[in-house]
Amino acid sequence: MTLPALPLDGIRVIDFSRVLAGPLCSALLGDLGAEVIKIEPPTGDDYRAIGPFSGGESGLFNAMNRNKQSIVIDLKRDEGRALAQALCAQADVVVENFRPGVAERLGIGYAELSAQHPALVYASVSGFGQTGPESHRPAYDIILQAMCGLMDATGSPDGAPTLVGDSISDVVSGIFASWGVLAALLARERTGKGTLVDVSMFDATLSLTAGLVARYATNGVAPRRVGNRHASSAPFGAYRAKDGYFVVAVLNNRLFERFAQTIGQRELIDDLRFTDDATRSDNETALRVCIESWSGTRSIAEVNACLSAAGIPVAPIQNISEALECEQARERGLLVETKGADGATVRLPRQPVHFSAWPATRTTRAPGLGEHTQAVLEKYLGLDGARIAELRTSGVLGRGKDMIQETNNA
Numbered sequence: 556m557t558l559p560a561l562p563l564d565g566i567r568v569i570d571f572s573r574v575l576a577g578p579l580c581s582a583l584l585g586d587l588g589a590e591v592i593k594i595e596p597p598t599g600d601d602y603r604a605i606g607p608f609s610g611g612e613s614g615l616f617n618a619m620n621r622n623k624q625s626i627v628i629d630l631k632r633d634e635g636r637a638l639a640q641a642l643c644a645q646a647d648v649v650v651e652n653f654r655p656g657v658a659e660r661l662g663i664g665y666a667e668l669s670a671q672h673p674a675l676v677y678a679s680v681s682g683f684g685q686t687g688p689e690s691h692r693p694a695y696d697i698i699l700q701a702m703c704g705l706m707d708a709t710g711s712p713d714g715a716p717t718l719v720g721d722s723i724s725d726v727v728s729g730i731f732a733s734w735g736v737l738a739a740l741l742a743r744e745r746t747g748k749g750t751l752v753d754v755s756m757f758d759a760t761l762s763l764t765a766g767l768v769a770r771y772a773t774n775g776v777a778p779r780r781v782g783n784r785h786a787s788s789a790p791f792g793a794y795r796a797k798d799g800y801f802v803v804a805v806l807n808n809r810l811f812e813r814f815a816q817t818i819g820q821r822e823l824i825d826d827l828r829f830t831d832d833a834t835r836s837d838n839e840t841a842l843r844v845c846i847e848s849w850s851g852t853r854s855i856a857e858v859n860a861c862l863s864a865a866g867i868p869v870a871p872i873q874n875i876s877e878a879l880e881c882e883q884a885r886e887r888g889l890l891v892e893t894k895g896a897d898g899a900t901v902r903l904p905r906q907p908v909h910f911s912a913w914p915a916t917r918t919t920r921a922p923g924l925g926e927h928t929q930a931v932l933e934k935y936l937g938l939d940g941a942r943i944a945e946l947r948t949s950g951v952l953g954r955g956k957d958m959i960q961e962t963n964n965a
Contacts, residue, residue, distance in 0.1 A: 561588025561913055566740065568592065568648040569639075570623065571663060573600040575722055576680045576756060577652035578619040579729030584648070584736060585622030586906040586916045592646075592931055593623045594639055596630070597953035599924040610897050617895075617921040621903050625922035626931045627953035635951045636662040641936055643668050643675070648736055652680040655690050665751045675749040676739040678732050684755030694756055699724035703760040704777065708767055711782040728759040789835040790814070793872065795847050796855045803846075804868040806832065817865040818849040891918040928952055 566589040570581040578593075578600070585591040593600075602616040629635040640662060643649050649668060651658050658664040658679070665677040679685060682694025700706045700718055710717030735752035743749055761768060770778050770786070783802075784792030790811075793800045805811050808831060815823040823829050823845060828838040835842055850858050855871045862869035873881070879890055888905055895901040905918045932938045938946075946952045 561917060562910065563587040563589040566590070566648065567646045568650060569594060569643050569646045571639075571649070571651040571653070571658070572680065573652070574602050575615075575619055575725035576728040576732065576754075577650050577678075578602070579726060580678060580680065580732035580736070581623065581650045582619055582621050583729070583733040583906055586918065588917060589648070591623040592642065592927070593620060593625045593922065594628050594630075594642070595625055595924060597627055597950075599627075603924065609901070610895055610899055612895065612901075612921070617901060618904055620921035622917050622919050623922055624927035624931060625925055626928040627925035628928075629951055629953060630661045630663070632949075632951050634946065634949070638932070638936065638946075638951070639663055640668065640671075642931070644672050645935055646672075646675065647740065648676045648678065650678045650680070650732070650736075654693060655679075655681055655685050669749060669751075673748055674743060676736055676743060676752065677749065678736050678752040678754065680728055680732050680754045681756070683757045685751075685753045687755075689757070694724075696722040696724045699756050699760045703757060703764065704767055705760060705764055708764070708778055708780055710780055712780050714780075714782075716780070723763065724756050724760040727763045728754055728756040731759045731762070784839060785836070787836050788832050789839040789842055790846055792839075794843065794850055796850045796853055796858050798854050800872050801850070801855050801858050802870050802872060803862065808832075810867065811835065813865055814862075814867050817862060817867060818846065820845055820849065888915065893918060893920055895920050896923055925953055 563584060566584070568581050568584055568589050568591045570577065570591050570593045572578050572581065573595075581589075581591045581593070600616060600620070602619060603613050605613055605615050607614050628638050630639060643663065649663070649665075651663065653661075659667070665675075665679065669675050669677065681690070682699070683689040683692055697718060700723070701716075703724070705723070706716040706718060709719055732752065732754040735754060739750050739752055766786075767778050770776070778786050782792075783800075785804075788806055790803055790805050793802050803814070805814050811829070812824050815821055823842075827834070829835045829842060853861070859869055859871055878884060884890070887907075887909075889907065890902045891905045892900050892902055901920055903918050903920070906916055908916075910916075929940075929943050932943055932946075933940075943952070
């Protein structure tokens with residue numbers, strides 16, 4: 556049996572989404588071989604204007620819109636909506652992240668499209684989902700981190716609640732949306748029917764905090780903020796060395812005994828304050844003093860080498876540059892070099908899953924605004940050059956600078 560070049564070869568995705576969560580969903584599908592056609596308003600996805608920039612192109616836009624084709628259609632116009640609907644009628648998947656109700660007003664809602672195309676898989680990513688009292692509320696990552704307990708659980712016990720250092724709610728929502736699309740495509744193979752995949756950033760962020768949710772579901776108590784340590788285990792956190800901080804993870808008595816012996820403090824094994832995980836956690840402050848009396852006289856490199864040699868889980872705290880440029884990340888190919896529109900080298904993230912049955916997944920540059928408009932309309936809708944020129948002249952394909960106001964309402 557000859558396998559396709561990539562697992563999603565032959566799947567066509569129409570992507571109406573913008574900024575982060577929706578575009579990441581469709582980018583992940585494109586990584587696996589799906590053909591992704593991104594439909595943008597005349598002034599483009601908002602992320603095109605957000606830095607940092609390289610060669611005049613947004614790095615954030617490039618990362619979230621790799622492997623896509625871009626066409627411009629003004630969905631405020633009847634002819635624009637008709638074009639979009641015609642493209643969706645030939646697609647396997649539609650992805651959008653408008654606020655609930657906006658896609659329906661634009662003529663590209665699930666009910667309307669699926670009535671003509673029952674096999675369509677339609678992913679809607681929104682702040683609070685398609686139902687519930689908050690469903691029409693706009694959402695940003697900071698709003699979700701605040702509302703879902705993530706900020707409250709992050710930071711020092713005596714400090715302010717703290718944001719996680721990236722737009723994690725957007726990212727996890729995009730991942731869950733791609734997972735939902737794949738499940739729906741698998742089910743469609745069996746039933747022939749598509750479905751609506753309703754992804755709420757609120758739901759996804761709460762699901763991300765799996766440990767917090769599990770603890771609360773068990774005892775009804777909201778976990779407290781504990782800073783750079785584990786909520787219920789010790790030593791399991793960040794500790795000071797002579798030249799900075801390192802992390803260590805000790806989760807059972809056997810490992811703790813080895814740890815105590817390695818740092819030359821075997822007496823800790825028989826100390827009643829440290830007899831098991833629970834008592835070590837309760838007495839973490841005292842345990843920290845003992846650990847840092849040893850590590851505080853050594854460099855991070857020395858601590859890392861010593862504990863690693865003993866089989867203790869340990870690591871230096873790296874910045875993103877150190878993480879991406881380390882030998883492990885290079886071996887796994889987490890950044891891929893490809894050619895940008897101007898021919899210069901562009902580095903883009905590659906999705907992290909490796910498959911034994913397929914070669915390396917696809918990573919190509921993001922498209923210029925409307926770069927593929929003519930090619931897509933000719934190939935899939937059979938429009939000739941004269942008709943496309945008419946549509947350009949009339950503004951349906953983005954002659955004007957007026958952006959669809961509804962696209963700001965996510």
